[in-house]
Every structure is written in structure tokens, then in C-alpha cells.
Amino acid sequence: xxxxxxxxxxxxxxxxxxxxxxxxxxxxxxxxxxxxxxxxxxxxxxxxxxxxxxxxxxxxxxxxxxxxxxxxxxxxxxxxxxxxxxxxxxxxxxxxxxxxxxxxxxxxxxxxxxxxxxxxxxxxxxxxxxxxxxxxxxxxxxxxx
Amino acid sequence: xxxxxxxxxxxxxxxxxxxxxxxxxxxxxxxxxxxxxxxxxxxxxxxxxxxxxxxxxxxxxxxxxxxxxxxxxxxxxxxxxxxxxxxxxxxxxxxxxxxxxxxxxxxxxxxxxxxxxxxxxxxxxxxxxxxxxxxxxxxxxxxxxxxxxxxxxxxxxxxxxxxxxxxxxxxxxxxxxxxxxxxxxxxxxxxxxxxxxxxxxxxxxxxxxxxxxxxxxxxxxxxxxxxxxxxxxxxxxxxxxxxxxxxxxxxxxxxxxxxxxxxxxxxxxxxxxxxxxxxxxxxxxxxxxxxxxxxxxxxxxxxxxxxxxxxxxxxxxxxxxxxxxxxxxxxxxxxxxxxxxxxxxxxxxxxxxxxxxxxxxxxxxxxxxxxxxxxxxxxxxxxxxxxxxxxxxxxxxxxxxxxxxxxxxxxxxxxxxxxxxxxxxxxxxxxxxxxxxxxxxxxxxxxx
Numbered sequence: 001x002x003x004x005x006x007x008x009x010x011x012x013x014x015x016x017x018x019x020x021x022x023x024x025x026x027x028x029x030x031x032x033x034x035x036x037x038x039x040x041x042x043x044x045x046x047x048x049x050x051x052x053x054x055x056x057x058x059x060x061x062x063x064x065x066x067x068x069x070x071x072x073x074x075x076x077x078x079x080x081x082x083x084x085x086x087x088x089x090x091x092x093x094x095x096x097x098x099x100x101x102x103x104x105x106x107x108x109x110x111x112x113x114x115x116x117x118x119x120x121x122x123x124x125x126x127x128x129x130x131x132x133x134x135x136x137x138x139x140x141x142x143x144x145x
Numbered sequence: 146x147x148x149x150x151x152x153x154x155x156x157x158x159x160x161x162x163x164x165x166x167x168x169x170x171x172x173x174x175x176x177x178x179x180x181x182x183x184x185x186x187x188x189x190x191x192x193x194x195x196x197x198x199x200x201x202x203x204x205x206x207x208x209x210x211x212x213x214x215x216x217x218x219x220x221x222x223x224x225x226x227x228x229x230x231x232x233x234x235x236x237x238x239x240x241x242x243x244x245x246x247x248x249x250x251x252x253x254x255x256x257x258x259x260x261x262x263x264x265x266x267x268x269x270x271x272x273x274x275x276x277x278x279x280x281x282x283x284x285x286x287x288x289x290x291x292x293x294x295x296x297x298x299x300x301x302x303x304x305x306x307x308x309x310x311x312x313x314x315x316x317x318x319x320x321x322x323x324x325x326x327x328x329x330x331x332x333x334x335x336x337x338x339x340x341x342x343x344x345x346x347x348x349x350x351x352x353x354x355x356x357x358x359x360x361x362x363x364x365x366x367x368x369x370x371x372x373x374x375x376x377x378x379x380x381x382x383x384x385x386x387x388x389x390x391x392x393x394x395x396x397x398x399x400x401x402x403x404x405x406x407x408x409x410x411x412x413x414x415x416x417x418x419x420x421x422x423x424x425x426x427x428x429x430x431x432x433x434x435x436x437x438x439x440x441x442x443x444x445x446x447x448x449x450x451x452x453x454x455x456x457x458x459x460x461x462x463x464x465x466x467x468x469x470x471x472x473x474x475x476x477x478x479x480x481x482x483x484x485x486x487x488x489x490x491x492x493x494x495x496x497x498x499x500x501x502x503x504x505x506x507x508x509x510x511x512x513x514x515x516x517x518x519x520x521x522x523x524x525x526x527x528x529x530x531x532x533x534x535x536x537x538x539x540x541x542x543x544x545x546x547x548x549x550x551x552x553x554x555x556x557x558x559x560x561x562x563x564x565x566x567x568x569x570x571x572x573x574x575x576x577x578x579x580x581x582x583x584x585x586x587x588x589x590x591x592x593x
Contacts, residue, residue: 063463063497064424092500112579113315115578116576116577119505119575121575121579122578124579128582134589135558135589135592138589138592
């Protein structure tokens with residue numbers, strides 16, 4: 001089972017819903033870690049002194065998440081997001097999209113720049129194949145001499 | 146004092162193919178440089194140096210950074226001497242202390258011997274340069290490789306970036322030096338020849354330098370030049386505490402971030418609170434020399450951390466969203482096919498850390514090459530390594546080991562391609578892939 005952890009000094013209690021069904025609720029003192037089912041997740045928060053608007057640190061399976069990349073919508077009293085099997089891939093893809101959107105306009109089509117500074121490169125399949133061909137040729141030459 | 150950044154000028158004026166050719170030549174992956182390209186490099190270099198020279202210019206000083214700068218420096222220096230015969234030439238930088246041509250001669254000696262410069266400064270330049278300018282040529286490190294390491298880094302002035310056109314640099318950031326030297330003595334690394342002892346600056350001065358340079362330039366991204374920012378765990382912790390504290394007191398500093406090279410340590414040393422402090426202080430990226438996922442290889446390298454230490458480190462970085470760049474080496478002399486298979490397994494095992502940007506980048510480099518002056522270069526007999534007759538000089542890619550005969554350069558390149566393919570498939574980000582593969586291709590073409 002996946003886990004979600006919440007952390008904020010004002011957090012006093014929570015309720016977690018998945019696809020509209022209440023899954024768990026309880027009191028806590030600043031932090032809590034609970035099971036995270038798949039589905040459309042809503043976590044309702046009760047802060048100390050009804051000090052609404054807190055944004056707790058959210059960790060999923062131990063990873064502190066960026067709420068934007070995780071697709072988490074944050075409201076004053078709750079946050080919600082979709083948790084599915086492809087959550088981690090979607091997070092990675094959102095990160096890549098976010099990186100690409102930050103590339104200065106003059107470099108948007110510059111693959112070398114994007115590769116060098118952002119680590120986003122293609123598979124370079126042709127180049128890999130070329131290198132393998134060279135290695136094979138050298139190997140054949142070596143074997144025949 | 147005026148400065149020219151030849152790297153910047155060349156990169157901005159060469160096309161990507163030309164730049165790649167130059168890179169392969171400098172990285173020793175290719176032994177020749179096309180005449181047309183060299184003529185272009187020479188013209189760009191002369192033009193930009195000439196544009197900074199006036200009637201008051203007396204000295205042309207060259208900073209030659211690393212072993213990868215040696216080849217091109219060996220061509221640019223004589224060119225400059227021919228074009229500016231009336232000026233005094235001075236060279237410095239780490240590359241001067243590197244051995245060349247597999248001989249005992251170091252590059253600084255060659256520069257003097259060939260008459261490419263009138264004077265050289267070995268080792269750290271801050272104090273020696275001052276003596277040089279005062280006419281004291283007998284100061285240690287000037288023209289003789291008897292340089293002494295600066296004991297008190299806190300006595301040096303802060304870096305000053307005023308007057309630099311920082312807008313011309315991509316990923317605008319300021320460099321900061323927190324330490325010199327390393328607390329390890331890794332077999333593949335020659336840092337100990339430059340800085341035999343690990344020396345670090347006080348945490349308070351580092352934060353003060355960040356504050357000063359932020360207010361002078363408006364740039365809030367800092368990158369440490371250190372071999373490792375957590376060599377002294379105690380000082381590193383203090384630095385993070387002070388930076389976080391400074392941000393609390395002065396909200397203008399809140400956007401300051403830092404990145405740097407980092408060593409994976411035991412959990413008893415790098416306790417969880419330090420990772421939290423890194424997050425709070427604004428650590429945006431750490432570059433970690435994991436080098437190999439196989440523990441026995443890392444211990445041979447003298448890296449001194451276990452697989453459990455890597456897991457702990459990643460767990461803490463995940464907890465505080467600290468992105469890592471993992472530096473890796475393919476084909477260390479004792480690497481077996483089982484080790485390689487384990488590398489591939491670990492890529493799968495750590496995939497989620499890649500997806501969540503905790504392993505933000507993987508850097509595979511080319512393949513294992515053995516520098517002169519590294520501990521490994523002195524262990525070649527023990528490892529049964531034969532450097533062969535390959536005409537690549539200092540960076541020996543083409544070695545073989547009679548104790549590990551299956552690990553030929555051909556095999557190392559094959560393994561390198563396999564990690565590239567799997568890393569890509571698993572979604573890891575890898576900078577400069579095309580450039581590295583082009584250099585690998587050049588290496589493959591050079592196979593006998």
C-alpha cells in the first residue's frame with residue numbers, strides 16, 4: 001500500500017476520501033502518515049484555531065512532492081488529486097514539461113542547449129546503432145587478421 | 146585588468162559540429178583537429194585577445210583549467226606568442242601541474258621549455274600572483290613546482306563579479322569556493338596532486354560572501370567550486386544553519402539557492418537534520434560521485450560508502466526534495482559482467498528516484514580512463530593494466546587488464562551504450578548525451 005504523509009505545525013485532524021468514500025480520519029499533532037488508496041483523493045484538513053489556508057508538506061511514499069508537478073489542487077481547507085498507477089510517471093512528465101517551458105525562447109529549438117542544461121535528450125538511436133556497427137566492424141577485422 | 150573567456154567566445158561562434166569536434170579533441174577521445182576548424186579557433190582567439198589589448202597592456206595571463214585544456218592550450222599559447230611578441234606571458238591553473246605525454250614532465254615545465262610563456266604559477270594563484278606582480282619571482286610556485294597550499298582560505302578576499310557581463314552566460318549563477326582539496330583519496334582522481342590537504346572556509350564568511358555578491362549582482366544562484374561541500378560535516382551544517390538564519394532575518398535573501406559537489410556519507414555522520422537544513426537553506430542540487438553501484442568497486446576506489454549509505458542518502462534526499470546528479474564510471478578495471486548487470490538492476494531499482502527528480506541527472510561520461518598522477522596510475526602493475534601503444538596520452542582510454550581480460554575498450558563502450566539505452570528507457574535525465582555519444586563514436590573509430 002502506498003503512503004501519504006502530511007506535515008504542518010497547525011495540523012490537528014484530517015479526513016481522507018477516495019472516489020467520494022471516506023477512507024480514514026483521525027486526530028494528529030502536526031504530522032500524520034496514512035495509507036493512500038488509488039482514486040480521486042481528497043484530504044480535508046482541520047488546522048489549529050481554524051487557521052485555514054495551511055499548506056502542509058505532502059510526502060507520497062517518502063517523496064516530498066511539488067504540488068504543481070503532482071497535480072494537487074490546494075484549497076483553504078483541503079487538497080485533492082488523482083492517485084493512479086501512473087502517478088510517478090505523470091510526475092516525471094510534468095517535470096519535463098515544466099523544464100521545457102522554462103527554456104529561454106531563443107533556445108526552444110536548440111537540442112544541444114536543452115540537452116546540456118536540462119538533461120533532456122533523445123534516445124540517439126541512430127548514433128548508438130552507428131557506434132555498434134563500428135564496434136562490430138572492428139571486431140570482424142580483428143577476428144579476420 | 147581585463148579578461149577574455151575564450152571558452153565563451155568559441156562556444157558562441159563555433160557551430161555545434163565544430164564545438165563537438167573541439168570537445169572530442171580536448172577530451173582526448175580524438176587525436177586530430179581539422180585544419181579548417183583550427184584556423185577558425187585561432188582567428189576567434191586572436192581577435193578577442195587583441196580587442197582587449199591597449200597601450201597599457203603589459204602581461205597576457207592564461208588560466209589553463211584542467212587536463213582537458215592542455216591540448217588546446219599547447220596550440221593557442223604559441224599562436225599568441227607569435228601575435229603578441231612584445232607582451233609578457235604568464236600561465237596558471239591546475240593543468241600546469243599535470244603530467245603530459247606519459248613522461249615525468251608536467252605541463253608548466255613544457256610551457257617554459259617551449260618558450261610559450263615567460264612565467265608560470267603552479268598551484269593556487271592568489272598569493273603567488275601578488276608576489277609575481279611585486280617582482281618577487283622567488284616565491285614558491287612561481288616557475289618552480291614547489292608551490293605550497295594556502296593554509297588559511299579565510300584570509301583570501303571575497304570573489305568579485307563586478308565588471309563581468311554575466312548576461313552572456315547561460316544558467317546565470319555565481320561561483321563560490323568553500324573548500325579546496327578532498328577528504329578522500331579516490332583512485333581515479335588527481336585532485337590530491339593539486340591540493341594535498343583539505344582546507345575549508347568558515348561558514349560565516351561563506352554566507353557573508355553570498356550576501357555581498359547577491360546585493361552587488363542581483364544573482365541569487367550560487368554554485369560551489371568545491372570538490373565536496375560536505376567534506377567537513379560540522380562546517381557544512383553550520384553553513385546551512387547560518388544561511389537559513391540569514392534568510393529569516395533578511396527576506397531579500399530568501400531566493401538564494403546553492404548547488405555543489407557532495408559526498409555520500411554514513412548516516413551517523415550526515416544525520417537527518419542536516420538534510421532538512423539543506424532544504425531550508427536553499428540547496429537546489431548536489432552532484433555526487435557514486436561512480437559504481439557495486440560496493441566492492443567503490444571500496445577499491447576508496448569511496449568508503451556502502452550500498453546502505455546510498456539508500457539512506459536517497460531516502461533523505463527524497464524526504465527533502467534534494468535533486469542529485471549522480472556521476473558514474475563505466476568500466477573500472479575490476480568491473481565484471483556481473484557488476485555491469487548489477488548496474489542495470491540498480492537503474493531499475495532507483496527508477497522512482499529518477500521520476501521524482503531526486504536522481505535529477507545521471508552522468509555516465511565516456512568510459513574509465515586513467516590519468517597520470519592518480520592513485521590508479523600507480524596501481525597499474527597490481528591491476529595487470531597495460532596501457533598499450535594507444536596514441537592518446539594522459540587520458541588512457543585504451544588500456545587492457547590481464548587480470549580482467551574481458552574488459553576491453555570495446556566491451557566498455559558496449560556497456561556504456563547499454564546503460565545509456567536503459568537509462569533513457571527508464572526516464573532518467575542525462576545531460577550532454579549526444580556530445581558524449583559522439584565522443585564515444587570517436588573512441589570506437591580509433592579502436593585498433
